[in-house]
Amino acid sequence: MLRWIVFIVVYLVMGFYALQALKTVTRFPYVYYAFMGLSLLVIGNFVYQFTIGEEAGRVLSRPKSYAFGFLLAMITFKIITIGFLFSEDLFRFLAASYQKFFGGSGEFSLPTRRRFLSLMAMGIAAIPFGALLYGMYRGKYNFQVLKYEMEFDDLPEAFDGYQITQISDVHSGSFDNREKIEYAIDLINKQQSDAIFFTGDMVNNKTDEMKPWADLFSRLKAPDGIYSILGNHDYGDYIPWDTPELKRQNLEELKQLQRDMGFDLLLNESRYLQKGSEQLALIGVENWGRGGFKKAGDLDKATAGVRSEDFKILLSHDPSHWEDVVIHHPYHFHLTLSGHTHGMQFGIEIPGWVKWSPVKWRYKYWAGIYEELGQFINVNRGFGFLGYPGRVGIWPEITVITLKRKSSVAAA
Missing domain, CATH: 3.60.21.10 (Metallo-dependent phosphatases)
Structure with a gap:
């Protein structure tokens, strides 16, 4: 049970962090809600299939395989997006620290995220995300x-x-x-x-x-x-x-x-x-x-x-x-x-x-x-x-x- 709790918490934290890229790119709340809803649906289905929904006597039934496939696509999207965000956040932190100690302002103020970098992060993350979905839909019989x-x-x-x-x-x-x-x-x-x-x-x-x-x-x-x-x-x-x-x-x-x-x-x-x-x-x-x-x-x-x-x-x-x-x-x-x-x-x-x-x-x-x-x-x-x-x-x-x-x- 503990491993499931840790896994879900880590997944949700990743989702919240990746959500920041969406908030930089668009101001429409329904986009945020759609992303959060899809993210919760994927993790919910995965947990269900591998716990109370598990089919007895099989390592990976078809529902479990698809639950794993969708989770893999979602995690891949989040990891790539987070990689860009973390790199930028590190730069923002260093810039704010320099301004506080050497810029003369005496204040610690993080620069705003750059919209272009968030767009690029999500665009690059969308490539393997789409490829993994395509692989499930068509690639397996190609x-x-x-x-x-x-x-x-x-x-x-x-x-x-x-x-x-x-x-x-x-x-x-x-x-x-x-x-x-x-x-x-x-x-x-x-x-x-x-x-x-x-x-x-x-x-x-x-x-x-x-x-x-x-x-x-x-x-x-x-x-x-x-x-x-x-x-x-x-x-x-x-x-x-x-x-x-x-x-x-x-x-x-x-x-x-x-x-x-x-x-x-x-x-x-x-x-x-x-x-x-x-x-x-x-x-x-x-x-x-x-x-x-x-x-x-x-x-x-x-x-x-x-x-x-x-x-x-x-x-x-x-x-x-x-x-x-x-x-x-x-x-x-x-x-x-x-x-x-x-x-x-x-x-x-x-x-x-x-x-x-x-x-x-x-x-x-x-x-x-x-x-x-x-x-x-x-x-x-x-x-x-x-x-x-x-x-x-x-x-x-x-x-x-x-x-x-x-x-x-x-x-x-």
């Missing part, structure tokens, strides 16, 4: 198809030009628009890839979250199959269960649901994709993550039936597995496909110019293709969303990779 060609010296000739589609981090428990998900499924099929790979986090917590969407994902088609692995959220570790048996049952139901949808779920296993007399090895591990995340992935077990000379594609949900284990393994894994980071669902990307997200402070490999020790990884930015119910700058991703044999490229 699906992008990212296409890459990747060249390998030892790719089997029969797989020259082989195309794969990767999706990751569906988080079906967060979906709220069937039409948009149907569009995304059609967009995946439109790529006409030879194989589709899903790299984990089908749900937020429970198998039931996926059931309303299973018929849509069952429409995915690829000549050589659809292959999947588990992510950290698929194990149901982030909610309480009445008994361990219910938790185990939930996981088994999710495994069966994926199979019913036509997914070949790899649980520390491997498969061979065949083209004529040539093949490549597809390996899928369970989740393995650094920093307290579940470590069920067993790379040695998964590669038990794989030869060292095989061309290998590895599906592993968390890119920290690639950094800590995969690239140092005795086997050479030509291409690893991961997800997990979501690109934090927030950042700035201008191809060829800027690629930034706060998630880079936690994950060295957080979005796109990287190379280490002659091995490659693609970190998919995610299909769905979790927590903040939107995306800003880091859009939901469908990755299409065409494998090329380097000698054939040179000959062309």
